[in-house]
Amino acid sequence: MYNEVRKQRSLQNGDVNAAVRYLEGVARVDNRMYWRYRLGKDNNMCDLFWSDGRSQLDYGIFGDVLAFDATYGRNKYNLPVVVFSGVNHHNQTCVFGAAMVSCETQESYIWVLEKFLECMEGKPPNAVITDGDPAMRIAIHEVFPNAHHRLCAWHLLRNATSNIYDPRFTHLFRQCMLADLEVDEFEAHWDAMLNECGVREVEWVQDLYRRKHAWATAYIRGRFFAGIRTTSRCESLHAKLGRFVESRYGILEFVTNFQRCVDFLRDNEDELDFRSSYGTPVLQTEFxxxxxxxxxxxxxxxxxxxxxxxxxxxxxxxxxxxxxxxxxxxxxxxxxxxxxxxxxxxxxxxxxxxxxxxxxxxxxxxxxxxxxxxxxxxxxxxxxxxxxxxxxxxxxxxxxxxxx
Structure with a gap:
């Protein structure tokens, strides 16, 4: 199987060259277009990162909070795709850049995040939201050491269900994580949950508690996350991406159709700008x-x-x-x-x-x-x-x- 994958990826050379020529063509129109790729063994592409000019301008304004995770199956090489996104002034998802990585390793993520930081003129995000992948967590700590890392609430609840086979625990954990509690209230709720569900000695629960500053509202309060609690925006973006990108696409087709998806999001933003600028709402309050x-x-x-x-x-x-x-x-x-x-x-x-x-x-x-x-x-x-x-x-x- 490994040799089959290597053989499949060796077919990328022509595809990569075509994608690079495409990006070079875009750069002749968009002088801020940024892309980098690196080669591995046998001169095969390992990782690719790109971001166009408007994405970089959007990051300059809205890049205080950055969300990303990896998805699969959107290209014929089955390379994981990482989409970097945030929220704009309409609370709408906007794209800051994208990457294709050969594998989800610490080395690949560090390279991608370093290219992202270079592309954005060295400006790191204040906060990052991910699905909690260990390799990604280490890379974030190394490249964005001062950014507060928040773990996706949806992924944590899913992990709670798979690690603790008790619906009552999942329900109580959700309250501990998302309820508007003070720190002392959180600690009391957490202790009561451990006693009620009998999970005080479970290693996964102990590790979860040690990372409470990355998921508990009581400990996160006061840090700006633009209302984002999960990477569901990333997953929603991947669903939209599926309308433009198919699994049979090579790298060139993926990049070109990914840009079409980004243009679609920007058209929606332009429409929202228009709606915000014109018209008068029907007043509904006494103030x-x-x-x-x-x-x-x-x-x-x-x-x-x-x-x-x-x-x-x-x-x-x-x-x-x-x-x-x-x-x-x-x-x-x-x-x-x-x-x-x-x-x-x-x-x-x-x-x-x-x-x-x-x-x-x-x-x-x-x-x-x-x-x-x-x-x-x-x-x-x-x-x-x-x-x-x-x-x-x-x-x-x-x-x-x-x-x-």
């Missing part, structure tokens, strides 16, 4: 000025999320306020839940708001607690300090690439 202000600043998709927060802010109430020369501190509690409180701070000099729920830091949209304070302060225009540029209509204006 008309704040709702209108959100529409003028956020893209359409993010405005809908902001409006839902605006609608839900009446579920919390402000029960105390301390005023000082530097600002104000508000204590809020949930309706009929006096034991659950939050603290919102407003700094007078900078006009900055912060809440100890840290939703703004984690997702980039103001929480219901901050919005409730805005209403209490009779503010009619959403402060710019609460509008993350990533989610704004003007996210790409400074780069002059809207609609390109």
């Amino acid at each position: 008309v000025e704040l709702e209108k202000s959100g529409w003028t600043k956020y893209t359409r998709e993010m405005f809908f999320r902001y409006r839902e927060t605006l609608r839900r802010c009446v579920r919390v109430k402000i029960c105390h306020c301390d005023v000082s020369d530097s600002g104000e501190v508000y204590i809020l509690q949930k309706y009929r839940r006096p034991e659950r409180t939050w603290e919102v701070r407003w700094e007078r000099a900078s006009n900055k708001f912060s809440c100890d729920c840290m939703r703004m830091e984690s997702f980039g949209l103001p929480c219901v607690h901050i919005v409730a304070v805005l209403v209490r302060m009779d503010i009619t225009s959403l402060p710019d300090t609460l509008v993350l540029r990533k989610w704004s209509k003007t996210a790409k204006l400074h780069y002059g690439i809207v609609g390109t």
Whole structure:
């Protein structure tokens, strides 16, 4: 079987040359087109990485969070394909680059990530989300040492099911992982789960706990992941890719049709840009000025999320306020839940708001607690300090690439 695979891959030489000529042709039109490949034994291609100019510009704006995993069977050589992606100002998947690797080894991933970093002018992501492949984890630590690595929630739940044959454990583990718990609450839930399911001595569970900073919301709170908890965006992207790429395709056909898929995503983005720029929404809340202000600043998709927060802010109430020369501190509690409180701070000099729920830091949209304070302060225009540029209509204006 091994010799058969080597023979099959030896047929790549002509295919690789054709793909390189294609990329060279693209580079004559797109002067930022980047590609690199390396050869292995018998001068056969081992790994290939490429990224076009718009992908690099998108990464410059939206590359704070990077998601990727490998998929199979999308080319006739059955080489794993790694797609690097993130989310744009419409919370839509955008592609930063792609690679074909000979095998999922630490060496291959390190090479691919080094080419990615070189392509992006040395700018590493702040956060990375993967399926937890060990070789990939080591490569990330070496090439992106300061990036916070988050493990895909879906893969962890699947592993929980396969390692612990107990639906109750999977249910309780999901709560520990995704519920909005404080650290002490998480520890209490975790300990109770171990006792209830009798898995305290299971090595897989112990290793999972040691890596809690990579998956537990209680320990991740405050780190920006753009709302991404799983690599499902990657898998969704692979499904879209399947509409353009077939398993019988060689490298040239794969690269050209992959670019067609990327162009399709960009057409969708251009349509969303148009929808965000024109029209007026039907106002649905009692806080008309704040709702209108959100529409003028956020893209359409993010405005809908902001409006839902605006609608839900009446579920919390402000029960105390301390005023000082530097600002104000508000204590809020949930309706009929006096034991659950939050603290919102407003700094007078900078006009900055912060809440100890840290939703703004984690997702980039103001929480219901901050919005409730805005209403209490009779503010009619959403402060710019609460509008993350990533989610704004003007996210790409400074780069002059809207609609390109």
